[in-house]
Amino acid sequence: MKVTIFGTGYVGLVTGACLAEMGNHVLCVDVDEAKVARLKNGEIPIFEPGLEPMVLRNHEEGQLDFTTDPAPAIRHGEVIFIAVGTPPDEDGSADLQYVLAVARTIGRQLERYAVIVNKSTVPVGTADRVRAAVAEELAMRGVQVPFDVVSNPEFLKEGDAVEDCLRPDRIVLGSDSEKAVAVMRKLYAPFNRNHDRTVLMDVRSAELTKYAANAMLATKISFMNEIANIAERVGADVELVRQGIGSDPRIGYHFIYPGAGYGGSCFPKDVQALERTARAHGYEARLLGAVEQVNRTQKGKLFELIHRHFDGQLAGKTVALWGLAFKPNTDDMREASSRRLMEMLWDAGARVRAFDPEAADETRRIYGDRDDLVLCEHPYEALEGADALAIVTEWKAFRSPDFERIKAALGTPVIFDGRNLYTPAAVEEAGLAYYGIGRGRSLSRG
Ligand code: UDX
Numbered sequence: 001m002k003v004t005i006f007g008t009g010y011v012g013l014v015t016g017a018c019l020a021e022m023g024n025h026v027l028c029v030d031v032d033e034a035k036v037a038r039l040k041n042g043e044i045p046i047f048e049p050g051l052e053p054m055v056l057r058n059h060e061e062g063q064l065d066f067t068t069d070p071a072p073a074i075r076h077g078e079v080i081f082i083a084v085g086t087p088p089d090e091d092g093s094a095d096l097q098y099v100l101a102v103a104r105t106i107g108r109q110l111e112r113y114a115v116i117v118n119k120s121t122v123p124v125g126t127a128d129r130v131r132a133a134v135a136e137e138l139a140m141r142g143v144q145v146p147f148d149v150v151s152n153p154e155f156l157k158e159g160d161a162v163e164d165c166l167r168p169d170r171i172v173l174g175s176d177s178e179k180a181v182a183v184m185r186k187l188y189a190p191f192n193r194n195h196d197r198t199v200l201m202d203v204r205s206a207e208l209t210k211y212a213a214n215a216m217l218a219t220k221i222s223f224m225n226e227i228a229n230i231a232e233r234v235g236a237d238v239e240l241v242r243q244g245i246g247s248d249p250r251i252g253y254h255f256i257y258p259g260a261g262y263g264g265s266c267f268p269k270d271v272q273a274l275e276r277t278a279r280a281h282g283y284e285a286r287l288l289g290a291v292e293q294v295n296r297t298q299k300g301k302l303f304e305l306i307h308r309h310f311d312g313q314l315a316g317k318t319v320a321l322w323g324l325a326f327k328p329n330t331d332d333m334r335e336a337s338s339r340r341l342m343e344m345l346w347d348a349g350a351r352v353r354a355f356d357p358e359a360a361d362e363t364r365r366i367y368g369d370r371d372d373l374v375l376c377e378h379p380y381e382a383l384e385g386a387d388a389l390a391i392v393t394e395w396k397a398f399r400s401p402d403f404e405r406i407k408a409a410l411g412t413p414v415i416f417d418g419r420n421l422y423t424p425a426a427v428e429e430a431g432l433a434y435y436g437i438g439r440g441r442s443l444s445r446g
Pocket residue numbers: 154155156157158159214217221254255256257258259260261262263264265266267326327
């Protein structure tokens with residue numbers, strides 16, 4: 001089939017590559033000329049396992065192309081995806097200007113029936129606004145071109161995006177048009193080979209499904225961080241509690257890892273946006289507010305532990321950070337817990353030496369050159385001259401470190417384990433002080 005995708009961010013690029021991989025002819029449109037030029041040249045703007053070879057191969061084979069010109073793209077697609085960004089505006093609501101601008105562009109140029117698909121995470125009611133924007137432009141041209149708008153939210157996780165896209169748990173389709181559903185079923189048929197993963201519903205339910213999924217996952221994390229904060233006060237170990245509750249299949253082991261708070265481009269933004277949507281409809285979503293609040297506090301947790309350990313004397317100290325990205329297998333720094341930690345350390349007069357396998361360039365781009373930040377090439381290089389080590393992102397490379405080497409390198413041998421990667425007894429046996437999240441003695445030690 002012929003597919004057009006507006007937006008070559010995470011969602012757009014991964015969706016485009018996977019649809020091309022399944023044999024479709026995909027044309028991706030982006031307003032960013034430099035980005036399109038790089039993509040045409042085979043340079044992938046994001047780090048995502050498996051994405052680069054898939055984009056390169058499909059581009060070479062003519063299945064996937066990129067353009068800045070919407071006109072040929074709108075002529076091309078029987079299915080036109082809108083996968084542009086919906087950043088939060090000043091009050092936390094999703095900013096729809098890019099989505100609606102694409103809708104207007106489509107309305108100005110559409111010549112024959114197409115299914116317009118909202119792939120971006122958009123508030124409930126956006127499909128109606130997209131439909132109205134397209135219709136208005138068509139009316140201004142004085143033409144009648146049939147079209148449908150479908151909500152098809154994306155559930156891909158950064159770091160596993162290609163895998164999630166090729167083997168989705170579910171394909172949510174929100175539509176009131178049988179014709180559009182038939183087109184979408186045909187497009188997704190190769191993803192449904194073993195069993196049908198399609199969940200069909202009305203447009204508004206599909207739009208809410210995406211927010212409900214992310215809000216539920218964020219709630220699980222904040223819930224566990226809350227339990228961790230209780231655990232450390234009562235002298236319990238949240239890691240044992242986690243295993244104890246995860247064994248109940250109604251709860252499950254996934255997404256109950258306490259830590260330095262959730263980050264990324266989805267959870268913080270979507271929880272806030274859903275809260276705003278509820279408020280706009282006269283409902284105060286208290287649970288969502290609490291989920292957000294717990295997370296905000298949790299992002300300051302590592303700093304609090306470090307501050308207490310050093311009796312507030314952080315001026316002139318150097319803290320080594322292992323991990324900068326908001327989670328492993330990505331270079332994404334959006335809402336990363338490391339940012340809050342570094343900013344708080346700098347404010348307290350401390351310096352940071354950091355190592356991350358992928359996110360150093362992004363960190364440099366955000367913070368520029370500064371005397372109190374050294375980005376290192378190797379985990380142990382970050383320890384040179386440091387007073388403490390803080391683990392912020394659970395990259396695999398940090399799982400079994402050489403504790404003797406860490407101890408020898410640090411001025412005051414102490415680890416602040418923001419992802420509970422280590423067994424406290426093993427770290428202490430090696431002669432290092434250990435602080436984790438919600439691990440009984442952390443608080444009394446300070
Ligand atoms: C998320 C959703 O998983 C995905 O379905 C949706 O489409 C977009 O948002 P992503 O933002 O890529 O994906 O990251 P995810 O793996 O879900 O992790 C989000 C954050 O939660 C990370 O900062 C991670 O460290 C944190 N997290 C996750 C925890 O603190 N504890 C956990 O148990 C799980």
